[in-house]
Amino acid sequence: xxxxxxxxxxxxxxxxxxxxxxxxxxxxxxxxxxxxxxxxxxxxxxxxxxxxxxxxxxxxxxxxxxxxxxxxxxxxxxxxxxxxxxxxxxxxxxxxxxxxxxxxxxxxxxxxxxxxxxxxxxxxxxxxxxxxxxxxxxxxxxxxxxxxx
Numbered sequence: 001x002x003x004x005x006x007x008x009x010x011x012x013x014x015x016x017x018x019x020x021x022x023x024x025x026x027x028x029x030x031x032x033x034x035x036x037x038x039x040x041x042x043x044x045x046x047x048x049x050x051x052x053x054x055x056x057x058x059x060x061x062x063x064x065x066x067x068x069x070x071x072x073x074x075x076x077x078x079x080x081x082x083x084x085x086x087x088x089x090x091x092x093x094x095x096x097x098x099x100x101x102x103x104x105x106x107x108x109x110x111x112x113x114x115x116x117x118x119x120x121x122x123x124x125x126x127x128x129x130x131x132x133x134x135x136x137x138x139x140x141x142x143x144x145x146x147x148x149x
Contacts, residue, residue, distance in 0.1 A: 017112075017134030022142055025110045025132050028085035029057055031139075032077060032108070034099055035090035036060035038068045043114070044090035045069070047140040051088075054143060059084050077102040086110040088139055089117060097122045104129040112139050 017025075033048040036058075040046060049069055052058045059082075060068035063075035074080045077087065077099070087103040089096055089112065096113060100122035103111050111126045113119070113135040123133045134142075 017132075017137060017142075021132050022134060022146070025086055025112065025134065026143060026146060028109055029055075030059065030082070030084045031056050031086045031088050032059040032061050032074075032080060032084035033088050033090065034061040034077070036062050036068050036073065037090075038062075038065055043138075047088070047090075047114070047138065050140045051143070077106050077108075080106075084108055086112055088112045088114065090114050091117070093117050093119055100126050103131065110134075112137070114138055 031051055033044060035044050036048050037045045045068070048058050048060065052069060058069060058071055059080055060071055060073040061075070061077060061080070062068065062073050065073045067073055083106050085108065087099070087108045087110070089099055091099060096117060096119045100111060100119065104126055108131060110132040111123070115138050116136060118135040123135055126133050
């Protein structure tokens with residue numbers, strides 16, 4: 001799985017989080033994947049599958065599905081019966097502010113906006129609320145690189 005997929009493959013370095021923040025996020029163990037797809041060719045699917053293979057507990061969030069990757073899928077962050085440590089977002093930048101607000105309200109510890117996704121005002125709100133924040137970067141790629149060091 002670590003070498004499959006298309007968008008989140010290895011080359012770009014991302015620009016949304018420093019190494020210390022990223023290491024702290026990877027020490028957390030439960031990841032809600034907002035926008036998780038049941039389609040194996042979609043980045044939201046193979047990134048979640050990779051993280052699951054690496055020992056992270058994955059909680060898919062997608063209102064259109066009951067189960068993805070063998071895990072119960074939830075329609076939104078509020079409906080998850082536990083608080084995920086990390087909220088990993090696969091939605092367009094213009095759609096992420098309500099998700100950021102949900103992450104803050106459920107008291108997640110970290111917010112990760114995948115490649116091409118950023119919302120500077122929302123990211124600042126999340127930081128002020130105490131969340132670790134990474135934007136415009138791929139969680140799988142960064143984990144893969146960190147493992148290689």
